[in-house]
Amino acid sequence: MLGQILVTKQTGPQGKVVSKVYLCEKLSLVNEMYFAITLDRNTAGPLIIACSKGGTSIEDLAEKYPDMIIKVPIDVSKGITDEDAAKVVDGLAPKVADRNDSIEQVKKLYKLFCESDCTLLEINPLAETSSNQLVAADAKLNFDDNAAFRQKQIFSLRDPSQEDPREVAAAKADLNYIGLDGEIGCMVNGAGLAMDIIKLHGGTPANFLDVGGNASEGR
Known part of the structure; x- marks a missing residue:
């Protein structure tokens, strides 16, 4: 795979040269959900999107399960509250993970989103394992270019060959x-x-x- 052209929906028809391959631990997943935090112009702040189904694109989820997607706007002046996080967890509807632990996980993800100057934090799937853990089985993060001056460690990972x-x-x-x-x-x-x-x-x-x-x- 290294050195070959990979074509996906994100790369466009021209594709991208594969320069790195990440090896990850194999997980035994019992449930897959969708979780994302993005910036919403309508509410002028972060918006958490959650669905009890995951593992496929949000566009496909919205088409197949529109009633299962919940959106929780966050007041930037207050930050995420326990009530906000509980709404998200109720939307995710984890089957085996502890509810209180899941609420804390959501709050930590929101903290990561803010402290890293993200414009998007998408975990798909956010999954439950056979050991009753809630894990980010796959993730995509976009960062605000205007924050490069204070996120030097993150932007040092930038690979111009992929742009x-x-x-x-x-x-x-x-x-x-x-x-x-x-x-x-x-x-x-x-x-x-x-x-x-x-x-x-x-x-x-x-x-x-x-x-x-x-x-x-x-x-």
Whole structure:
């Protein structure tokens, strides 16, 4: 597998070169659930999403089990409360793990989310083992690039070979750039509006590039 091209939904059709393979302990799982913390614009704060079914994408879960997904917004001024964590655990509905221990696990995950400047913490599956433990059997974390200055240890793990080379080059030039799969390049003030106009007229943007806000005479 090392050195080969791996194609997934996340990589796009071009795939990514496999540079590392992680070996993990084999677990005996008796139940799989879904757990995530993300940032929600509607509530202007963290949002915990939980489902008693797991092991597949949240999109598939939402399609198959929409009534089983619960969402618990967290007040950033108060932080996560025991009541918030209990709602999440009730949504997860663990079968063998201790309820109070599970509540503490949820609170610890929220603490990790905040202290690490995450924009996403997704555990899928959050699983119960045959020894009645609640474990993160698989996890995905995204971090706020703006927090790189205080999360030096986390960002030291960054592997540019796994990123879009266009975005790596743009970041070195201090440009706010995201590569897309369209055919029309954008370099505008107000990139979102420009991209909407392109789509309105039947085109597809090749990139997001917003030069507003940090443009200077020298640049």
